[in-house]
Amino acid sequence: MVMGESLEETDCVVIGGGPGGYVAAIRLGQLGKQVMLIDRDGLGGVCLHTGCIPSKALIKAANQYWECRKPNAMGINVGSVSLDLKKMAAWKNDSISRLEKGIANLCKKYNVEVVKGTAFFEASDRILVSQEHGTRRVSFRNAIIATGSKVSNLPGLEHVQEFVWTAEDALELTELPKDLVIVGGGYIAAEMVNVYAKFGCNVSIVERSAHFLEHLDRDAAEVVLRGIESMGVQVFLSTEIQNAKKSGKKVLLELKSDEKSFSISADKVLVAIGRVANSKHLGLEHTQVQLDERGFVRVNSQCKSTDPKIFAVGDCTGGPMLAHRAFRMGKVAAEAVCGESSAFDNTAMPSVVFADPEIAVTGISEGQALAKGLDVVIGKFPFHALGRAVSSDATDGFVKVIADRKTKVILGVVMVGEHVSEFLSEATLAVETACQLEDVASTIHPHPTFSESLAEACEQALGKAIHVPNKK
Amino acid sequence: MATEFRFPDVGEGITEGKLVKWLVKVGDTVAKDQSLCEVETDKAIVELPSPENGSVLKILVEEGHSIQVGQVLIVIGRRGESVPHPKAETNAVLPAENKKAAPVALAPFIQTNPAAVLAMPHTRKLARILGVDISKVKGSGPGGKVTDADVQKYKENAVPSVSFTPSRHGGETQEAEHGTVEVLPLIGMRRAIAEKLSESHREMVHVTLMDEVDVEELVSLREKEKTRLAAHNVKLTFLPFIIKASIVALTKYPIFNSEIDVEKKEIRIKHFFNVGIAVDTPEGLVVPVVRDCDKKSITEIAIEIADMAKEARDRKISLEQIKGSSFSITNYGSVGARFATPIINPPNTAILGVGRISDRAVVRDGKVVVRKMLPLSFGFDHRIADGAVAAEFLSELMRHLSDPNTLLLDLI
Numbered sequence: 068m069v070m071g072e073s074l075e076e077t078d079c080v081v082i083g084g085g086p087g088g089y090v091a092a093i094r095l096g097q098l099g100k101q102v103m104l105i106d107r108d109g110l111g112g113v114c115l116h117t118g119c120i121p122s123k124a125l126i127k128a129a130n131q132y133w134e135c136r137k138p139n140a141m142g143i144n145v146g147s148v149s150l151d152l153k154k155m156a157a158w159k160n161d162s163i164s165r166l167e168k169g170i171a172n173l174c175k176k177y178n179v180e181v182v183k184g185t186a187f188f189e190a191s192d193r194i195l196v197s198q199e200h201g202t203r204r205v206s207f208r209n210a211i212i213a214t215g216s217k218v219s220n221l222p223g224l225e226h227v228q229e230f231v232w233t234a235e236d237a238l239e240l241t242e243l244p245k246d247l248v249i250v251g252g253g254y255i256a257a258e259m260v261n262v263y264a265k266f267g268c269n270v271s272i273v274e275r276s277a278h279f280l281e282h283l284d285r286d287a288a289e290v291v292l293r294g295i296e297s298m299g300v301q302v303f304l305s306t307e308i309q310n311a312k313k314s315g316k317k318v319l320l321e322l323k324s325d326e327k328s329f330s331i332s333a334d335k336v337l338v339a340i341g342r343v344a345n346s347k348h349l350g351l352e353h354t355q356v357q358l359d360e361r362g363f364v365r366v367n368s369q370c371k372s373t374d375p376k377i378f379a380v381g382d383c384t385g386g387p388m389l390a391h392r393a394f395r396m397g398k399v400a401a402e403a404v405c406g407e408s409s410a411f412d413n414t415a416m417p418s419v420v421f422a423d424p425e426i427a428v429t430g431i432s433e434g435q436a437l438a439k440g441l442d443v444v445i446g447k448f449p450f451h452a453l454g455r456a457v458s459s460d461a462t463d464g465f466v467k468v469i470a471d472r473k474t475k476v477i478l479g480v481v482m483v484g485e486h487v488s489e490f491l492s493e494a495t496l497a498v499e500t501a502c503q504l505e506d507v508a509s510t511i512h513p514h515p516t517f518s519e520s521l522a523e524a525c526e527q528a529l530g531k532a533i534h535v536p537n538k539k
Numbered sequence: 540m541a542t543e544f545r546f547p548d549v550g551e552g553i554t555e556g557k558l559v560k561w562l563v564k565v566g567d568t569v570a571k572d573q574s575l576c577e578v579e580t581d582k583a584i585v586e587l588p589s590p591e592n593g594s595v596l597k598i599l600v601e602e603g604h605s606i607q608v609g610q611v612l613i614v615i616g617r618r619g620e621s622v623p624h625p626k627a628e629t630n631a632v633l634p635a636e637n638k639k640a641a642p643v644a645l646a647p648f649i650q651t652n653p654a655a656v657l658a659m660p661h662t663r664k665l666a667r668i669l670g671v672d673i674s675k676v677k678g679s680g681p682g683g684k685v686t687d688a689d690v691q692k693y694k695e696n697a698v699p700s701v702s703f704t705p706s707r708h709g710g711e712t713q714e715a716e717h718g719t720v721e722v723l724p725l726i727g728m729r730r731a732i733a734e735k736l737s738e739s740h741r742e743m744v745h746v747t748l749m750d751e752v753d754v755e756e757l758v759s760l761r762e763k764e765k766t767r768l769a770a771h772n773v774k775l776t777f778l779p780f781i782i783k784a785s786i787v788a789l790t791k792y793p794i795f796n797s798e799i800d801v802e803k804k805e806i807r808i809k810h811f812f813n814v815g816i817a818v819d820t821p822e823g824l825v826v827p828v829v830r831d832c833d834k835k836s837i838t839e840i841a842i843e844i845a846d847m848a849k850e851a852r853d854r855k856i857s858l859e860q861i862k863g864s865s866f867s868i869t870n871y872g873s874v875g876a877r878f879a880t881p882i883i884n885p886p887n888t889a890i891l892g893v894g895r896i897s898d899r900a901v902v903r904d905g906k907v908v909v910r911k912m913l914p915l916s917f918g919f920d921h922r923i924a925d926g927a928v929a930a931e932f933l934s935e936l937m938r939h940l941s942d943p944n945t946l947l948l949d950l951i
Binding site for chain 1: 656657658659660663664667668681682683684
């Protein structure tokens with residue numbers, strides 16, 4: 068069958084079926100457009116297949132296992148506990164395929180034609196779709212690029228490739244390496260150490276910068292670092308890999324820090340040093356789309372690129388590379404295609420690190436506020452003063468609120484502790500809607516919950532907290 | 540040498556406009572004839588093309604501001620070239636990010652520094668819908684939060700020229716001698732309409748003939764064809780039939796397809812049939828022109844009218860599209876009226892007013908029967924013709940509407 072010969076037509080093509088792409092496609096369908104969604108690696112993208120969802124499944128499993136094994140003061144004694152990796156991986160994969168089917172059904176419901184293949188722009192109004200059997204040529208009125216990002220490689224490890232894992236490999240859960248070295252000190256490292264240390268692996272972290280989770284609030288990162296080290300994980304900061312060589316069945320990493328050179332051996336080296344945009348090999352040179360110096364598609368606040376017909380959303384447009392950023396951009400772009408005056412103008416971008424304990428942040432941080440020279444007031448509430456935290460044996464954590472000193476408008480919130488991801492949305496709503504401290508403080512929060520800490524942090528900033536001392 | 544681009548004379552006696560939107564920014568490379576900005580004039584939004592290739596050195600007018608013909612809007616020259624007359628600088632401040640040179644401009648869309656704006660998401664959306672840069676709005680809410688009311692007030696104060704139609708926009712209230720009055724500026728489209736109609740009423744000798752025509756057959760013909768054309772996404776109204784019938788009558792009585800020049804003492808009969816169709820828009824009446832109606836089929840005219848009406852309502856009608864009519868039709872029947880004394884659209888000398896078709900009791904063969912009747916009001920300038928010719932014209936027109944088959948005979 069020669070399909071590439073005829074030119075098909077559609078209102079809009081969406082390239083990439085990840086969070087940005089499938090949401091854009093569905094919204095376009097809802098708005099009555101004829102949509103073709105071209106997806107290469109499975110609906111749901113990195114988020115569903117090799118990112119957010121599988122990592123949360125493994126973190127849940129690792130926590131369950133760890134809860135049985137860790138010494139506790141509650142008087143629960145557990146006998147022998149064992150892991151069935153195959154069953155666990157099957158359970159994880161089942162969660163993924165259930166969610167993927169859900170997306171496929173939604174696409175069907177809104178008349179989105181899902182095409183498996185890769186897209187290549189031949190012009191500003193035409194793509195060539197390469198499929199397993201043949202090609203299709205499609206002309207469109209508008210296109211939305213949602214091709215996402217992929218993991219960055221660490222140069223210098225090519226000769227020991229059999230020992231190198233990406234985050235995606237680590238989430239496959241094929242084996243538990245006895246000695247695991249994680250290169251990188253960002254959120255992926257924090258989440259993967261959370262999984263593999265709890266499964267009983269001997270984990271080390273090698274990070275080039277002087278700080279673990281260096282882009283986050285220092286006090287919050289400190290709580291997580293304390294937790295990691297208490298599980299026996301070694302964290303080497305300001306340390307770089309000088310050389311790697313095979314040594315029997317292991318790989319030997321030669322490391323160099325400010326003070327010394329030393330080496331550690333590993334069964335696997337998990338490289339988690341960041342992600343780069345998937346913007347190459349798309350034929351963008353045949354359009355007016357421009358990339359910035361780092362390879363991200365340049366877009367305006369309506370997600371429109373420098374080519375008037377083409378929009379772009381999600382990771383391929385830059386950071387922070389978060390699925391919920393892509394969700395929002397996908398909706399904005401789809402609505403903009405339909406002539407609505409939507410814009411990606413959010414003031415608060417929430418983000419969560421599913422470490423132990425969790426870190427959840429939104430709006431601006433204390434450091435950013437200082438750097439901008441803003442006059443802010445800080446309110447803080449520690450979990451050891453929170454009834455629910457004490458009764459859950461989870462007192463390591465706090466909530467910190469950053470507000471404008473004069474207007475009392477909440478500018479940002481940093482939280483660390485158990486379950487904080489679940490009430491980050493309240494903090495985000497407060498920032499997005501420009502709430503003042505009093506608005507949150509005067510809202511009744513259910514007792515006993517972890518979320519009470521947000522209200523009390525606001526009260527502390529106002530100098531009228533009940534359960535902790537107030538500033539003079 | 541840098542070139543100062545001035546707001547050119549775009550014809551139709553237009554002397555001022557409003558700069559709606561810049562399509563380029565400082566640092567952009569522009570090609571000759573590339574659109575630089577959108578300008579709203581009395582009757583349409585036009586895009587002004589660049590006079591030459593070059594780089595945008597300076598933008599002198601802020602979006603939303605009114606401009607006069609001859610005023611310098613933008614300076615174009617070689618990249619890095621100094622701008623002449625530095626004292627010509629105004630406070631036309633563009634967002635800082637727009638000042639950065641970029642190889643290709645991103646399509647402008649209201650960009651604000653989100654962190655600097657305190658407003659609920661729905662308020663920000665309202666601002667975008669109203670075209671307000673919310674970062675410029677002073678918030679009256681708690682902590683300086685911008686409210687919906689702030690945005691609306693800013694819109695009304697900053698761009699009063701949007702308040703064209705008195706009944707639909709509020710104005711400033713004043714205490715006058717006999718009570719409170721609301722004062723609306725007479726500007727933009729409303730003023731253009733007022734001036735043109737005054738001229739028409741002052742100069743011409745208006746006479747209106749009225750009659751009703753039995754359109755039973757036309758109604759059934761249109762019903763049948765409507766369904767057929769609907770399958771091709773064409774909405775068939777009565778208007779294309781009325782246009783065609785008018786063309787046939789005008790061919791027979793060409794005096795009503797004319798223009799009068801009192802100074803030269805001439806009546807100029809036009810050998811082209813361009814029909815202006817009055818379209819009601821939220822901002823006021825616009826009269827786009829369907830050209831060469833004698834050469835077009837009823838279906839073609841139907842499609843063209845639908846497209847034009849939409850463009851007029853979206854304010855996308857170009858100056859070209861409202862020029863050059865030889866005759867006009869106004870359809871007040873669509874809003875329920877039956878008869879009117881329509882004002883002639885200069886330089887035309889006649890206008891046909893179309894009322895609403897309704898069931899009326901009429902006498903046929905000595906019996907009272909119910910028929911579908913179309914009320915018509917034909918206005919003409921008595922200077923160019925007398926009542927008898929006008930009556931003949933109207934009866935010719937009515938003959939074709941009551942028996943649409945004759946249209947076929949006269950058209951072929």
